[in-house]
Amino acid sequence: xxxxxxxxxxxxxxxxxxxxxxxxxxxxxxxxxxxxxxxxxxxxxxxxxxxxxxxxxxxxxxxxxxxxxxxxxxxxxxxxxxxxxxx
Amino acid sequence: xxxxxxxxxxxxxxxxxxxxxxxxxxxxxxxxxxxxxxxxxxxxxxxxxxxxxxxxxxxxxxxxxxxxxxxxxxxxxxxxxxxxxxxxxxxxxxxxxxxxxxxxxxxxxxxxxxxxxxxxxxxxxxxxxxxxxxxxxxxxxxxxxxxxxxxxxxxxxxxxxxxxxxxxxxxxxxxxxxxxxxxxxxxxxxxxxxxxxxxxxxxxxxxxxxxxxxxxxxxxxxxxxxxxxxxxxxxxxxxxxxxxxxxxxxxxxxxxxxxxxxxxxxxxxxxxxxxxxxxxxxxxxxxxxxxxxxxxxxxxxxxxxxxxxxxxxxxxxxxxxxxxxxxxxxxxxxxxxxxxxxxxxxxxxxxxxxxxxxxxxxxxxxxxxxxxxxxxxxxxxxxxxxxxxxxxxxxxxxxxxxxxxxxxxxxxxxxxxxxxxxxxxxxxxxxxxxxxxxxxxxxxxxxxxxxxxxxxxxxxxxxxxxxxxxxxxxxxxxxxxxxxxxxxxxxxxxxxxxxxxxxxxxxxxxxxxxxxxxxxxxxxxxxxxxxxxxxxxxxxxxxxxxxxxxxxxxxxxxxxxx
Numbered sequence: 124x125x126x127x128x129x130x131x132x133x134x135x136x137x138x139x140x141x142x143x144x145x146x147x148x149x150x151x152x153x154x155x156x157x158x159x160x161x162x163x164x165x166x167x168x169x170x171x172x173x174x175x176x177x178x179x180x181x182x183x184x185x186x187x188x189x190x191x192x193x194x195x196x197x198x199x200x201x202x203x204x205x206x207x208x209x210x
Numbered sequence: 211x212x213x214x215x216x217x218x219x220x221x222x223x224x225x226x227x228x229x230x231x232x233x234x235x236x237x238x239x240x241x242x243x244x245x246x247x248x249x250x251x252x253x254x255x256x257x258x259x260x261x262x263x264x265x266x267x268x269x270x271x272x273x274x275x276x277x278x279x280x281x282x283x284x285x286x287x288x289x290x291x292x293x294x295x296x297x298x299x300x301x302x303x304x305x306x307x308x309x310x311x312x313x314x315x316x317x318x319x320x321x322x323x324x325x326x327x328x329x330x331x332x333x334x335x336x337x338x339x340x341x342x343x344x345x346x347x348x349x350x351x352x353x354x355x356x357x358x359x360x361x362x363x364x365x366x367x368x369x370x371x372x373x374x375x376x377x378x379x380x381x382x383x384x385x386x387x388x389x390x391x392x393x394x395x396x397x398x399x400x401x402x403x404x405x406x407x408x409x410x411x412x413x414x415x416x417x418x419x420x421x422x423x424x425x426x427x428x429x430x431x432x433x434x435x436x437x438x439x440x441x442x443x444x445x446x447x448x449x450x451x452x453x454x455x456x457x458x459x460x461x462x463x464x465x466x467x468x469x470x471x472x473x474x475x476x477x478x479x480x481x482x483x484x485x486x487x488x489x490x491x492x493x494x495x496x497x498x499x500x501x502x503x504x505x506x507x508x509x510x511x512x513x514x515x516x517x518x519x520x521x522x523x524x525x526x527x528x529x530x531x532x533x534x535x536x537x538x539x540x541x542x543x544x545x546x547x548x549x550x551x552x553x554x555x556x557x558x559x560x561x562x563x564x565x566x567x568x569x570x571x572x573x574x575x576x577x578x579x580x581x582x583x584x585x586x587x588x589x590x591x592x593x594x595x596x597x598x599x600x601x602x603x604x605x606x607x608x609x610x611x612x613x614x615x616x617x618x619x620x621x622x623x624x625x626x627x628x629x630x631x632x633x634x635x636x637x638x639x640x641x642x643x644x645x646x647x648x649x650x651x652x653x654x655x656x657x658x659x660x661x662x663x664x665x666x667x668x669x670x671x672x673x674x675x676x677x678x679x680x681x682x683x684x685x686x687x688x689x690x691x692x693x694x695x696x697x698x699x700x701x702x703x704x705x706x707x708x709x710x711x712x713x714x715x716x717x718x719x720x721x722x723x724x725x726x727x728x729x730x731x732x733x734x735x736x737x738x739x740x741x742x743x744x745x746x747x748x749x750x751x752x753x754x755x756x757x758x759x760x761x762x763x764x765x766x767x768x769x770x771x772x
Contacts, residue, residue, distance in 0.1 A: 177342030
């Protein structure tokens with residue numbers, strides 16, 4: 124299963140947002156990966172790896188997992204959250 | 211020599227007139243007055259020692275990461291504002307990151323001690339964030355704090371505590387980590403001034419949340435003795451003091467630890483034709499665990515990405531010496547500040563440009579701020595004089611012979627032995643012979659040369675085919691530079707990701723390129739491939755690739771061994 128999301132929060136995928144996404148991915152119970160075009164996929168439950176994607180507003184990311192659409196949707200929605208920098 | 215770009219003969223100075231304000235960047239509005247007290251710097255990395263017991267060393271690293279995670283979580287609990295607590299909890303999560311631990315374990319297996327292993331892994335992430343520029347670059351400072359805390363734990367030394375003089379004061383620091391900023395009490399601390407930092411850093415965000423006036427990027431504040439009364443204006447970025455004239459800051463060069471020569475020896479073809487294989491680095495920390503013949507691209511802007519004001523001469527000399535002293539008797543090619551509105555350095559930023567890649571970037575920034583380039587060249591010359599490295603300095607984004615000549619004149623005036631030009635603009639590649647009459651060497655930056663030759667934004671995924679380094683037109687531009695070098699008897703190197711492709715390296719050697727600079731990890735594979743080919747085979751591969759009509763045929767032609 125694959126979802127494509129675009130980063131919308133003004134501050135990009137920063138430390139707090141990365142930690143929130145990682146916590147959700149860690150709770151999913153299945154491996155979820157996030158990929159930025161042209162780079163290796165990184166585990167979605169690793170905040171440092173997410174931070175180093177250096178995703179800024181407009182960056183497209185691909186989220187991928189084997190099965191469990193609900194978990195994948197949760198992670199994708201958190202990545203795409205435009206208010207992530209207020210959290 | 212044509213001073214056509216109008217570099218004025220002014221040299222920056224650190225000596226201030228009494229009463230003149232120190233200037234930084236106002237990052238949190240308000241005015242605060244009080245005696246200045248400095249937060250001591252955290253402990254630095256100890257000299258490396260061999261790892262005797264890798265398992266124990268890994269446990270030591272993990273234990274330090276665990277302890278730092280707990281410490282940050284505890285500080286999150288004590289933070290007054292929710293924003294501070296969230297940031298610290300996020301940092302604690304990074305300390306627990308599984309990929310960080312895996313990387314640290316691998317670095318320890320490769321022979322690094324726990325603190326060095328953590329520093330090396332975080333340095334990799336830090337470089338990626340800095341290279342991205344903008345907001346992500348501001349996050350690099352957070353990783354520095356994490357590294358400092360882990361190193362302190364590994365050494366069993368405390369992190370320096372925020373001063374408690376017993377009365378309200380102004381806090382000064384090289385940099386202030388969010389972990390400290392989140393716990394500041396505005397009743398005790400009247401204002402904060404840091405040498406590093408910027409408006410989008412976490413410390414600035416936390417100072418604003420507390421209503422605490424703050425000025426960042428004010429390196430001169432480090433020269434103030436404790437107790438000096440200062441007034442901090444967080445709107446204008448001015449720090450006023452009635453202290454007398456300041457002495458120049460002392461230079462604190464890092465201790466020299468020469469990088470070992472590579473195990474496989476110097477780069478050469480099967481028949482012994484030398485092709486130097488050099489490292490691309492952003493600072494001395496990138497040389498940890500590296501064996502290299504030299505440095506072919508030292509990107510100096512990464513050292514100063516946190517500065518709003520130009521870094522002081524003393525800071526620059528120390529940073530350059532840390533690299534030079536690691537490379538005795540070996541070449542170190544330094545690129546002067548390569549910044550522009552696409553990778554902005556606050557102190558070089560101009561107006562917003564509609565087309566940053568075609569605007570004031572690279573050496574062009576000297577048109578507006580010539581004193582920054584002059585000061586950098588002076589600092590490089592001072593560092594070079596005191597080291598045994600073979601230092602060469604080159605300017606990015608040279609477009610004309612006149613620009614190259616102006617830059618070379620600056621370098622020679624300062625006493626630098628070797629000045630070069632980066633070839634990234636097709637106009638410069640077409641006039642390579644003329645440029646080599648005024649400089650000592652060329653270095654081709656393939657990424658930008660390709661972007662400008664093909665009118666294709668290097669960040670555009672949709673145009674990746676145009677940016678393929680095997681495009682014969684790009685090879686032709688490199689070939690004309692190499693031919694000019696051969697004719698003039700002067701070195702022509704290639705730096706850029708393409709040089710790290712072993713097959714491409716063979717073609718470059720065949721074109722007459724004399725050195726290849728790449729990420730250190732790529733050097734062994736390139737060395738091995740070159741060692742399998744004679745110079746004639748390299749030349750045949752180059753001829754084949756140049757004659758091709760498209761990247762695929764160029765790749766195929768380069769594979770045919772005559």
